[in-house]
Amino acid sequence: MTDRLQQALLRIRPDVRAAHAYAVQPSAGVVKLDIMENPFRLPPELQRELGERLGAVAINRYPAERTAELAAALRMHAGVPSDVGVTLGNGSDELIGLLTLAVAQPGAVIVSPTPSFVIYQMCAEHQRLNFVGVPLRSDDFELDEAAMLAAVERHQPALVYLSYPNNPTGNLWDAASIERIVAAAPGLVVMDEAYQPFASSDSLALMARHPHVLVMRTMSKFGLAGVRIGYLLGAQQLVEQIEKLRPPFNISVLNAEAALFALEHAEVYAAQAATLRAERERVFEALKTLPGITPWPSQGNMILARVGDAAATFAALRARGVLIKNVSAAHPLLANCLRITIGTPDENTRLLAELPECL
Numbered sequence: 412m413t414d415r416l417q418q419a420l421l422r423i424r425p426d427v428r429a430a431h432a433y434a435v436q437p438s439a440g441v442v443k444l445d446i447m448e449n450p451f452r453l454p455p456e457l458q459r460e461l462g463e464r465l466g467a468v469a470i471n472r473y474p475a476e477r478t479a480e481l482a483a484a485l486r487m488h489a490g491v492p493s494d495v496g497v498t499l500g501n502g503s504d505e506l507i508g509l510l511t512l513a514v515a516q517p518g519a520v521i522v523s524p525t526p527s528f529v530i531y532q533m534c535a536e537h538q539r540l541n542f543v544g545v546p547l548r549s550d551d552f553e554l555d556e557a558a559m560l561a562a563v564e565r566h567q568p569a570l571v572y573l574s575y576p577n578n579p580t581g582n583l584w585d586a587a588s589i590e591r592i593v594a595a596a597p598g599l600v601v602m603d604e605a606y607q608p609f610a611s612s613d614s615l616a617l618m619a620r621h622p623h624v625l626v627m628r629t630m631s632k633f634g635l636a637g638v639r640i641g642y643l644l645g646a647q648q649l650v651e652q653i654e655k656l657r658p659p660f661n662i663s664v665l666n667a668e669a670a671l672f673a674l675e676h677a678e679v680y681a682a683q684a685a686t687l688r689a690e691r692e693r694v695f696e697a698l699k700t701l702p703g704i705t706p707w708p709s710q711g712n713m714i715l716a717r718v719g720d721a722a723a724t725f726a727a728l729r730a731r732g733v734l735i736k737n738v739s740a741a742h743p744l745l746a747n748c749l750r751i752t753i754g755t756p757d758e759n760t761r762l763l764a765e766l767p768e769c770l
Contacts, residue, residue, distance in 0.1 A: 426536065430536075433529075433533075436734060436736075438734050440732070441729070441732045441733060441734045442732060442733045442734065442754065442758045442761050442762065443734050443752075443754070444733065444734060444735050444751055444752040444753075444754050444758065444762060445734045445735055445736045445750075445752060446736065446752065447578070447606070447632060447711065447712055447713050447752045448631070448632075448636045448752065449632060449633070449634040449636065449680075449683060449684075449687070449712070450687075450752075450753075450754045450755045450758060451634065451683045451686075451755065453679070454679070457676060457679065460672075461669065461672050464668060464672055465665055465668055465669065468664050468665055468668050469664065470664060470665065472664065473659075473660050473664075474660050474662055474663060474664045474667060477664060477667045477668065477671070478499060478662050478667050480667075480671065481499065481640075481662070481667045481670055481671055482497045482498070482499055482642070483497075484670075484671055484674050485497060485499075485628075485642045485670075485674070486644070488674055488677065489615065489626075489628070489644060490615070491615060491618075491644055494647060495618075495644055495645065495646075495647070496643075496644070496645055496646060496647035496648075496649065496650025496651060496654075497642055497643065497644050497650065498642065498643050498650050498653050498654045498657055499640065499641065499642050499643075499657070499661070499662050500640075500641035500642070500643065500657070500661065501639045501640075501641070501661045501662065502629060502631060502639040502640070502641045503530075503603065503605055503627055503628075503629045503631070503641035504530055504641070505641065505661065506627055506641045506642075506643050506653070507530050507531060507534050507627075508534050508537075509653050509656045509657060510534075510570060510599070510601060510625075510643075510653060511534040511535055511537070511538050511540065511570070512538060512656055513652055513653055513656055514540070514569035514570050514598065514599065515538040515539075515540055516569070518541075519540050519541070519568075519569040519570075520540065520541045520542075520543055520566040520567070520568045520569060521535045521540055521541070521542050521543070521568060521569065521570045521571075521572070522542075522543045522544075522545065522559075522562050522563065522566060522568040522570070522571045522572075523542070523543075523544060523545070523571065523572040523573075523574075524544070524545050524546070524547050524554055524555075524559065524573070524574075524577070524584075525544035525545065525546055525547065525742055525744075526547070526579060526580070526738075526741055526742035526744055526745055527544075527572065527574045527577055527578065528572070528574050528578050528603065528605075529741065531572045532544065541566070543562055543566055543568070545558050545559050545562050546558070546742075546743075546744060547577075547580070547744060549744055551582075551707075552577070552580040552582055552707065552715075552744070553582070553584060553585060553588075554584045554585060554588045554589070554592070556585075556588040556591065556592065559588075559592050560591065560592060560595055563592065563595045563596055563597075564595070567597050567598075568596065568597070568598055569598040569599065570598055570599045570600075570601065571592070571593075571596045571598070571599070571600045571601070572601050572603060573589060573592070573600065573601070573602050573603065574603040574605070575589075575602050575603065575604055575610075575613075575614055576606045576609070576610050576709070576710040576711045577711075578605065578606070578711065578713075579713065579715055579736075579738050579741070579745070579748075579750045580707060580709075580715050581606075581707065581708070581709030581710060581711040581713055581714060581715055582707065582708065582709065582710060583610060583611070583612060583710045586612075589614075589617065590617070593617065593621050593623075593624060594621070596623065598623065599623055599625060599649070600621070600623055600624045600625070601624075601625045601626075601627055601643075602614035602617065602618070602624060602625070602626045602627065603627050604626055604627065604628045605627075605628065605629045605631070605632055606632055606710065606711035606712060607628055607632075608632055608633055608680070608681075608684040608712075609632070609684060609687060609688055609691070609710060609711050609712045610710040610711070611710060613626075614626050615644075618644065618645060622645075622646045622649075623646075623649070624645065625643055625644065625645035625646075625649060625650070626643070626644045626645065627641065627642070627643050627644075628641070628642055628644070629641045629642075630642075630670055630673065632711075632712060633673065633680050633684075634673065634680045634683060635669065635670060635673055638666045638669045638670055638673075639666060640662065640666060640667075640670045686756075687712050687753050690753050690754075690755075690756055690759050691709060691712065691714065691753045693759065694714060694751070694753060694759050694762070694763065695708065695709065695714055697763050698714065698716055698763075698766075701766065701767055701770065702770070703718060703719055703770040704716050704717070704718050704766075704770055705717045705718075712752060712753045713750050713751060713752045713753060714750070714751045714753070715738075715745075715748055715749070715750050715751075716748065716749050716750075716751060717746075717747050717748050717749075718747055718748075718749060718770055719747065719770065720747065721737050721738075721739040721746075721747040721748060721749050722737060722739070723769075724749060724766075724769045724770055725737040725749060727768070727769035728762075728765060728766065728769045731765045731768075731769065732761075732765075733761060733762050733765050733766075735749055735750065735751045735752070735762075736749065736750040736751075736752075737749055738750045
């Protein structure tokens with residue numbers, strides 16, 4: 412390493428140099444059940460229609476009115492009143508970054524149950540904010556309401572994240588506990604509904620009752636993970652503050668057009684979600700019959716399960732051409748836990764055929 416390169420590296424924050432980038436496993440040639448994607452592609456006739464439509468987009472122009480039209484379409488798709496504010500992100504990840512930036516004042520604290528979505532803590536640390544993780548109950552991954560309320564009382568957080576359903580545990584937390592935590596929170600409460608297409612309930616009524624509650628959703632689990640569209644719903648006055656921080660052209664014209672096309676064919680994606688919900692229950696019931704594995708019920712498009720040796724099971728499945736996620740190092744409560752994304756019926760059958768030999 413040259414002296415000049417070393418000097419340049421030293422200009423980068425020490426905590427950044429010591430950190431690790433978000434890792435994505437290579438997946439060529441395997442059954443991909445690791446990062447909660449919708450496994451279904453569009454039918455061929457819709458692929459052709461979308462291709463023609465994208466071909467007509469004026470890609471020589473910056474995004475403008477079409478992005479605003481997408482925001483309005485998403486508000487309508489969510490079924491919220493026209494006075495509810497909405498802003499768009501390049502996926503939920505960008506929105507989490509913008510929310511973190513919006514509250515980044517000296518001494519600000521962000522609170523979240525843990526284990527949950529790792530990006531909450533990553534973004535807090537990037538802004539040098541204090542992140543307080545409150546462990547879930549160890550037996551059922553339910554909220555520890557007393558500990559959450561104590562953390563809110565002690566730290567007076569600027570922002571509380573509640574993932575609903577939670578990633579990676581897949582459960583919908585107790586609604587009464589959430590209501591009491593929301594009522595106690597002095598700042599923003601963000602209900603992260605990334606997995607809403609697969610869940611039996613949502614937080615829109617909670618948002619209507621509490622003006623400091625924002626609901627964050629994504630089109631990734633809807634079926635457009637490669638398009639990168641996240642959106643934030645809430646009181647207009649709050650959403651306007653986040654909108655001020657949004658890069659003016661963060662949603663490309665191609666992505667906006669693809670998202671609008673998908674919303675026009677929402678029934679196709681709704682049918683895919685119904686299939687995945689049915690497959691989730693099939694896989695869960697099958698896992699319960701296998702010795703050496705303990706699965707938890709899920710309201711997402713994934714199932715968390717504990718095995719005797721997560722690293723060995725992960726490696727054995729990978730060698731047999733099935734890629735899942737080993738989350739055992741993410742949090743002490745996840746010791747020897749694997750997260751299994753629900754795939755197509757054929758992919759799930761393959762998983763269930765290979766897994767017994769890998770436990």
